[in-house]
Amino acid sequence: MSGGVAAPAPSLRRALFGVIALTSVCGIVEVIGYTDVGHIYPAIMTGNTVQLGLNFASSNWTMFYSILYAIGSFFIGCFISALVRNKLESPTVELLLMACILVAASVVRLWPALRFPVELPLLAWALSMQGIAISRFGGVSLQTLVVTNNMVKFSDALIGRYVEAPSDGSKRPALPEVVLPGAAWLTYCIMAAIGTVLNKYMSMPFVVPVALLVAVAVVLRRYHQRPV
Numbered sequence: 001m002s003g004g005v006a007a008p009a010p011s012l013r014r015a016l017f018g019v020i021a022l023t024s025v026c027g028i029v030e031v032i033g034y035t036d037v038g039h040i041y042p043a044i045m046t047g048n049t050v051q052l053g054l055n056f057a058s059s060n061w062t063m064f065y066s067i068l069y070a071i072g073s074f075f076i077g078c079f080i081s082a083l084v085r086n087k088l089e090s091p092t093v094e095l096l097l098m099a100c101i102l103v104a105a106s107v108v109r110l111w112p113a114l115r116f117p118v119e120l121p122l123l124a125w126a127l128s129m130q131g132i133a134i135s136r137f138g139g140v141s142l143q144t145l146v147v148t149n150n151m152v153k154f155s156d157a158l159i160g161r162y163v164e165a166p167s168d169g170s171k172r173p174a175l176p177e178v179v180l181p182g183a184a185w186l187t188y189c190i191m192a193a194i195g196t197v198l199n200k201y202m203s204m205p206f207v208v209p210v211a212l213l214v215a216v217a218v219v220l221r222r223y224h225q226r227p228v
Contacts, residue, residue, distance in 0.1 A: 012176050014219065015138030016183060021216045022134065022144040023184045025209040026127060027191030029102070032199045032206070033123040036115045040070045043127035043145050066116070073121035077128030084129070091133035092217045098133075099213040101126040106206040130213075138176045147188050150181035157181070 026043070033042035041047050048067050055064040084094055105122040108114045131145040143149060157173035165172060198205035 012138055012179065014223070015140070015176060015180060017219065018134070018216060019137050019142065019144065019180050019184050020187050021212045022130060023187040024191040024194075025130065025212050026144050027188045028195035028198065028209050029123055029127060029206065031192045031195040033120065035196075035199060036109055037070075037120045038066065038116065040067055040120065042070065042120060042123035043074060043131070045071060045074060046146065046148065070120055070124060073124040074128050076121075077125035078132060080125065081129040081132040085132055090220060092220045094129055094133040095213045095217040095220070098126045098129045099210045099217075101129070102206045102210050102213070106204040106210075109206075110203070137180055139174075140176050140180045142180055142184060144184060147185045150184045154178065154181040154185060 030042060030044060034040065040051075048071055052064065052067045052071065055061075055067065081094065084097070085091070088094060101122050105119050105126070108119045108122065127145055131143060135141060135143055142153075157177040161173040161175070161178055195205065198208060
């Protein structure tokens with residue numbers, strides 16, 4: 001995870017830890033939320049936006065308004081997160097707030113009737129907070145919420161580093177530019193599967209992403225860094 005101007009560049013190992021931990025949080029929370037609230041993503045807004053248009057065109061108003069509720073919740077989470085970030089010197093507090101929100105969601109989901117009206121916005125707020133709090137790892141711009149852009153970055157950097165140098169004369173991609181987005185995609189896939197298993201055998205599976213968030217916050221606190 002990248003630091004401020006005066007901070008030394010973090011090691012690839014530390015950046016990789018941040019990418020894997022935070023992408024794991026997203027993979028687990030997304031798959032459990034998707035299952036809990038009737039196949040609506042808490043934070044994958046590309047899928048939700050496509051579904052919004054599809055259901056509008058099909059006049060499926062029940063699903064349309066449900067997805068609109070999810071998108072609106074995510075926007076609200078982003079606005080709140082941006083305000084909180086601007087008042088903090090470190091994303092550590094934001095990650096801990098996110099962990100607290102997931103603890104609340106863990107309790108709420110014990111009552112199925114509350115999963116859509118309460119759990120869904122809680123998960124959307126938590127993940128939007130993560131997306132705004134940290135978006136750079138080891139000098140590489142990277143979003144742990146979604147994987148499409150990471151797949152594009154990984155493919156481009158892989159070709160530029162190991163197959164063919166960039167034709168525009170730009171420098172050869174550094175190793176983190178290949179490893180980090182590739183690890184993000186792979187981790188998301190694996191943790192979605194693991195999240196499914198956790199959801200099957202645990203009554204409060206969000207304790208796992210909560211533990212991961214606390215671990216990342218501890219690392220950030222230890223190295224006194226501020227991702228940008």
